[in-house]
Amino acid sequence: MSIDRRRFLQQLSSATAGLAGVSLLGANALAAQPPKKLFFKISLAQWSLHKSLFKKEIDTLDFPRLAREVYQIDAVEYVNQFIKDKATDQQFLRQLLSRSQDHGVVNNMIMIDEESDLGDPDKKKRLKAVEVHRHWADAARFLGCSMIRVNAFGAGSRQEAKEAVVDGLGLLGEYCHQIGLQLVTENHGGLSSDAEWMADVLRQIDKPYVGSLPDFTNWCLRREGPGFWGGKCLEEYDPYRGMATLMPFAAGVSAKAFEFDARGNCLDIDYTKMLKIVKDAGYTGYIGIEYEGESLPEKEGILKTKALLQRVGASLS
Template identity: 50%
Template sequence: MNNRRNFIKNLGAVAGMAALAPEALAFAEPQKLWFEISLAEWSLHKTIFNEKKLTNLDFPVVARKEFGIGIVEYVNQMFKDKAKDTAYLNDLLTRCKDNDIKNHLIMIDGEGGLAETDAAVRNKAVDNHKKWVECAKYLGCKTIRVNSFGKGSAEEVAKAAVEGLGKLGEFAAPVGINVIVENHGGYSSDGQWLTGVMKQVNMKNVGTLPDFGNFCIKRSDNSEWGGKCVEEYDPYKGVQELMAFAKGVSAKTNDFDEKGNEAKMDYARLLKIVKDAGFRGIIGIEYEGNVTSEYDGIKATKKLLERAGAMV
């Protein structure tokens, strides 16, 4: 009987809360998302590279104080000569500790294609990446993001990718670092091609970083990034395929409509694909737009992730 009375009492309290004005309910605890949000340093590349208003050392501080984000993803270009500089890395770690920052991954560019069909060139690229594996370990990261670039037929580059990623994965495994490939132009933006490579590599610490917006597989000048995109892989199909091997997700945004949605991507649909794949990890904000400022673009992307994430 007491249990029944308590139930009715509690039910009445809930009904009373429901009758409150919407503005009163706005003070309720926000719903916890099924994923964590990180900030990719590339979102601030103009501020760092072009405007020289920030440095890599400032990045984790800005992530916390400006955006309320406690997980970061570095870009090696921002500190390319510091991979073995322990004094510099210790300074960075101190700033992370002081701001309660978790280091998640380092995005590696400019160290050579791990799918080059020339074995000597490919092996040099593998060696170039090893210092970043060690740097990631030192900083407490779990992962490095690499590129599977190479010249040749799809089959030739895939074979080379399996060899290059396999060698780097073998080096990274004993120190507990993941090696993940982003759909980042060329063959890598073909979901079937990249998942085929992953199946052949077949290593626990080698996987993918599905990026919502990088599915251009052919450009007008045949480069990875230079020319206009003339052929694009279905992004929803691609994300679904790559999620089978995902160890992270990159939430790319460019422009927003008047409602705050990404202008060309259905974020609710993309996040549902991610959730349905069983992913409960870290999704990184990577704003690349030109209309909105980097700071405002990051804030808009965070709001979009929170809103769309709560819908699915």
């Protein structure tokens, strides 16, 4: 072999080794990169564990610890159905606050269901409903929550219900504002799932401290059975149009999930499309995980929903 050829091969070997080193360094550098910061924060809605809670396998005092230790989530949303008699129980509220503080968990909100209608057509009953909800507002304030979620339920014609809901929500909103809370209402069945109707309610109230909590699902306007939840849905508001309509008023967002495919995508809703609507609205607050599926255990369903939010959120960040 000639000296020139030997020198050429030596130089080629050195160059190849150098490129391999650069490639390895690049791969290591890529692996060491921190995950993308999401444009939103993640919280855990207590309803995701409703089966375990109703079966008394866990209770509300366990919730902050489970959120932190099992799901690595540092913000929670309580549901009053699991603490129905605790709105004015100071001993319980002190315990719950202590548990959340011990585990470094933010108490973000209380979701209020099965109370009197804030849109009751009877003025006296409507005022009574506002009074009942004030107790939950006080409890939320004690726990350090930033908001409460209520339902915009009423009766009568479309216009009559709107006028009553504007009055009830407005009165409760004033009280919440006085004690430093945001009041939000969710698309939760009936007229409240008609985004145009709900948006008009919020426009008429026209207060920054009264807003919406758009849920990815819950857009059924009419069902076969009685009430908002009984039977097959016969008429549904378009979920993506509904989200886009309510996001300008949003102080919170609920990420509902039921079933997943083999790749971890939600079968019920397009998370990429939904999160793009959320991002385009300029929203940067909490998105609450609300898993309600039947085929997976609660733990697995919650973790899959969290992973999906993180994956899609990172792709949009």
